[in-house]
Amino acid sequence: MTISIWRYSHLALAVSSFLLLTLASVTGIVLSFQPISEKIQPYRSDRFNEINLAQSLPLLRKQYPGISELTVDANQFVQIKGSDADGKNLLALVDPETGRILGTPQPKSGFFEWVTALHRSLFLHETGRFFIGITAFLLLMIAVSGTILIIQRQRGLKRFFTRIVRNNFAQYYHVVLGRLSLIPIIIIALTGTYLSLARFGLISTPEFSNEIDFNEIKSEPVKSPDQFDVFRRVSLSEVQSVEFPFSEDPEDYYTLKLSDREITVNQITGEILGEVKYPAAVLLTNLSLDLHTGRTNAAWAVVLAVASANILFFIYSGFTITLKRRANRVKNKYTADESEFIILVGSENGSTFRFASAIHEQLVSSGKAAYVTEMDNYTAFPKATHMIVMTATYGLGNAPTNASRFETLLERNPQPQPVRFSVVGFGSHSYPDFCKYAFEVDNLFAKQQWAVPMLEIHTVNDKSPDEFSHWAANWSQHADVPLIVSAGLVTPRLHRPHALTVISKTTVSNAEEAFLIRMRPEKQLDFTSGDLLAIYPADDHRERLYSVGKVGNDVQLSVKLHVNGLGSEYLYGLQLGETIDARIDSNAHFHFPENAGTVVMISNGTGIAPFLGMIDQQPVYTDCHLYCGFRNEASFALYKNALDRNLADKKLSSLHVAFSREGEKQYVRDLLARDEAFLMDVLSREGVIMLCGSLSMQNNVVALLEEICQKHLEKSVSYFQSRSQVLMDCY
Numbered sequence: 001m002t003i004s005i006w007r008y009s010h011l012a013l014a015v016s017s018f019l020l021l022t023l024a025s026v027t028g029i030v031l032s033f034q035p036i037s038e039k040i041q042p043y044r045s046d047r048f049n050e051i052n053l054a055q056s057l058p059l060l061r062k063q064y065p066g067i068s069e070l071t072v073d074a075n076q077f078v079q080i081k082g083s084d085a086d087g088k089n090l091l092a093l094v095d096p097e098t099g100r101i102l103g104t105p106q107p108k109s110g111f112f113e114w115v116t117a118l119h120r121s122l123f124l125h126e127t128g129r130f131f132i133g134i135t136a137f138l139l140l141m142i143a144v145s146g147t148i149l150i151i152q153r154q155r156g157l158k159r160f161f162t163r164i165v166r167n168n169f170a171q172y173y174h175v176v177l178g179r180l181s182l183i184p185i186i187i188i189a190l191t192g193t194y195l196s197l198a199r200f201g202l203i204s205t206p207e208f209s210n211e212i213d214f215n216e217i218k219s220e221p222v223k224s225p226d227q228f229d230v231f232r233r234v235s236l237s238e239v240q241s242v243e244f245p246f247s248e249d250p251e252d253y254y255t256l257k258l259s260d261r262e263i264t265v266n267q268i269t270g271e272i273l274g275e276v277k278y279p280a281a282v283l284l285t286n287l288s289l290d291l292h293t294g295r296t297n298a299a300w301a302v303v304l305a306v307a308s309a310n311i312l313f314f315i316y317s318g319f320t321i322t323l324k325r326r327a328n329r330v331k332n333k334y335t336a337d338e339s340e341f342i343i344l345v346g347s348e349n350g351s352t353f354r355f356a357s358a359i360h361e362q363l364v365s366s367g368k369a370a371y372v373t374e375m376d377n378y379t380a381f382p383k384a385t386h387m388i389v390m391t392a393t394y395g396l397g398n399a400p401t402n403a404s405r406f407e408t409l410l411e412r413n414p415q416p417q418p419v420r421f422s423v424v425g426f427g428s429h430s431y432p433d434f435c436k437y438a439f440e441v442d443n444l445f446a447k448q449q450w451a452v453p454m455l456e457i458h459t460v461n462d463k464s465p466d467e468f469s470h471w472a473a474n475w476s477q478h479a480d481v482p483l484i485v486s487a488g489l490v491t492p493r494l495h496r497p498h499a500l501t502v503i504s505k506t507t508v509s510n511a512e513e514a515f516l517i518r519m520r521p522e523k524q525l526d527f528t529s530g531d532l533l534a535i536y537p538a539d540d541h542r543e544r545l546y547s548v549g550k551v552g553n554d555v556q557l558s559v560k561l562h563v564n565g566l567g568s569e570y571l572y573g574l575q576l577g578e579t580i581d582a583r584i585d586s587n588a589h590f591h592f593p594e595n596a597g598t599v600v601m602i603s604n605g606t607g608i609a610p611f612l613g614m615i616d617q618q619p620v621y622t623d624c625h626l627y628c629g630f631r632n633e634a635s636f637a638l639y640k641n642a643l644d645r646n647l648a649d650k651k652l653s654s655l656h657v658a659f660s661r662e663g664e665k666q667y668v669r670d671l672l673a674r675d676e677a678f679l680m681d682v683l684s685r686e687g688v689i690m691l692c693g694s695l696s697m698q699n700n701v702v703a704l705l706e707e708i709c710q711k712h713l714e715k716s717v718s719y720f721q722s723r724s725q726v727l728m729d730c731y
């Protein structure tokens with residue numbers, strides 16, 4: 001079963017039920033306050049759970065000789081009915097232990113009655129009940145398909161509750177809250193469905209009656225009711241109601257309706273005259289009512305209210321996700337048969353279409369016949385000369401939904417003429433199998449006789465516009481087709497809501513050296529080290545992103561000055577006191593782990609920037625170790641004072657610096673290899689290793705970690721990545 005079937009089912013079920021589901025959830029939230037409001041009334045005896053019938057019934061009958069019935073409601077309020085000494089009707093809430101009258105039963109609140117009718121039947125009687133029943137069933141199916149989607153997304157049931165990678169607000173919280181409220185929602189849906197089935201007689205309830213053989217009724221030995229064994233055994237909390245004998249005649253008896261059975265008791269001898277257990281259907285109906293309404297437990301009523309509110313959030317976030325996906329789809333001007341340039345897209349959440357669309361638009365506007373389609377629409381393209389595959393990777397390095405049949409289609413439909421191809425993989429280093437599916441696709445193409453490789457496979461991490469632009473520039477040169485796909489074209493947001501003023505900046509003596517720049521937000525800003533600062537140096541679509549260190553409340557960047565570097569030259573040229581408009585994007589997967597005992601930070605070059613902030617920022621000192629690589633002492637000098645201070649303050653437990661062009665000429669990997677026992681100890685104690693810097697450093701370090709994790713812990717690095725114990729933010 002592919003993810004798509006479940007996704008489409010999940011969506012179709014949600015679309016078909018969202019109106020009634022919204023109504024049922026809103027009314028459900030309101031109704032969950034009913035048990036809460038009832039339970040706060042002072043009619044429940046404090047010792048309710050300790051009282052048995054032998055303590056209560058004789059006393060009540062003595063005090064109220066005309067008593068005919070006692071009932072215990074869902075709030076455990078005890079109500080008696082009958083007539084008083086003056087022959088007037090008696091209806092009161094009493095303390096079952098003393099017989100003291102606590103109050104008179106109040107009629108149900110008109111407001112709650114009205115909302116209940118709306119919730120149960122939409123004021124449409126049986127027709128309304130039918131629709132509400134169907135809605136409850138659809139909710140059950142939505143919960144089941146949602147569970148399967150989460151299992152697929154998390155790559156297995158065992159990893160159901162492991163970390164979720166945050167893509168965007170709606171998607172992240174749809175899954176996070178979905179996992180948390182799954183059980184209450186399934187209970188709401190299941191009990192709602194059951195109650196509807198019972199209501200429409202689709203669950204049969206066998207007739208039952210407590211047969212009494214009147215010939216067998218004895219009138220001795222005479223016992224006082226407080227000596228009746230059965231009364232002593234039955235506690236008040238098991239009772240739904242008690243019917244008292246009508247007269248003192250032995251043929252009149254007590255009828256005890258308990259939670260699971262009905263018992264009749266001889267009023268003279270205390271002997272059990274008959275006992276009948278309720279059929280399972282009755283018990284299930286009662287249980288369903290308790291669970292669906294929260295009538296017996298105020299805490300459960302609160303859980304139901306929160307779960308119902310979550311259903312409303314799922315409706316909102318689910319539609320937001322779907323609309324976003326659809327908005328990213330591309331419209332074609334040319335047909336597949338007439339197009340020379342074919343762009344095949346493998347996408348789960350739609351963002352890859354944005355990149356494909358940028359290329360498509362450029363090709364079409366420069367007069368080329370180009371066609372974009374999903375990978376699963378692959379077929380023979382008679383006029384194709386170029387094929388571009390842009391694909392994301394999902395699950396265990398798997399194909400996205402719309403590429404599940406691609407391999408078969410590729411084998412089945414060879415192109416009639418040579419076609420130059422290029423594969424672009426979209427993925428994220430937060431996942432263990434970075435762009436794995438794109439690599440598979442590249443290999444598949446390489447095996448096709450008609451396919452002529454044009455470029456090496458290119459990967460794009462976390463939808464990086466810059467990385468994509470590099471590929472586009474390269475492809476454009478090789479294909480000899482002018483393309484101007486700047487980062488801005490595929491960057492959806494260009495807004496710069498945050499004003500930052502430069503408060504300090506170091507100087508460099510040569511190009512290719514790094515400098516530190518510190519900027520103060522004009523207004524209170526919610527950000528943390530590891531977040532990304534987006535700047536627009538040329539005040540156009542071109543965006544540059546920098547990893548941020550939060551020092552005090554300031555944004556601190558560590559930037560290498562490149563000759564003609566758009567971002568670095570711009571930042572270096574800023575004067576003290578100058579203000580720029582920028583934007584800070586949350587980068588939650590690279591925030592300092594709050595609960596780790598030990599954190600090992602690994603960086604090279606300016607990758608140290610977020611770590612400087614994280615070390616400085618810790619509220620409670622974590623055991624932090626920094627391994628960093630630089631060219632020489634001079635390039636490290638920029639950070640030395642701050643780090644020495646952190647060592648003295650004990651915010652940093654140890655510092656290890658590798659110089660690649662000086663002394664022992666080491667790389668950071670060499671220092672880590674030296675301390676492999678320590679690193680393995682950190683991982684096995686649930687500590688965290690964080691990497692920031694160049695991708696080549698990342699590759700070297702990950703290869704080393706893979707080797708030593710296998711050797712010492714018999715696990716792969718991906719095991720620790722998936723548990724958020726290895727975090728990376730490299731570029």
Ligand SMILES: Cc1cc2nc3c(=O)[nH]c(=O)nc-3n(C[C@H](O)[C@H](O)[C@H](O)COP(=O)(O)O)c2cc1C
Pocket residue numbers: 153165167346347348349350351352353392393394395396397398400426427428429431432433434435436462463
């Ligand atoms: C549930 C989930 C699983 C993912 N698994 C991987 C993976 O195994 N390897 C990888 O490189 N990227 C993985 N990614 C990242 C996506 O491939 C990447 O964000 C891509 O740009 C999304 O493109 P799309 O929006 O077109 O689907 C995953 C993303 C999500 C949400």
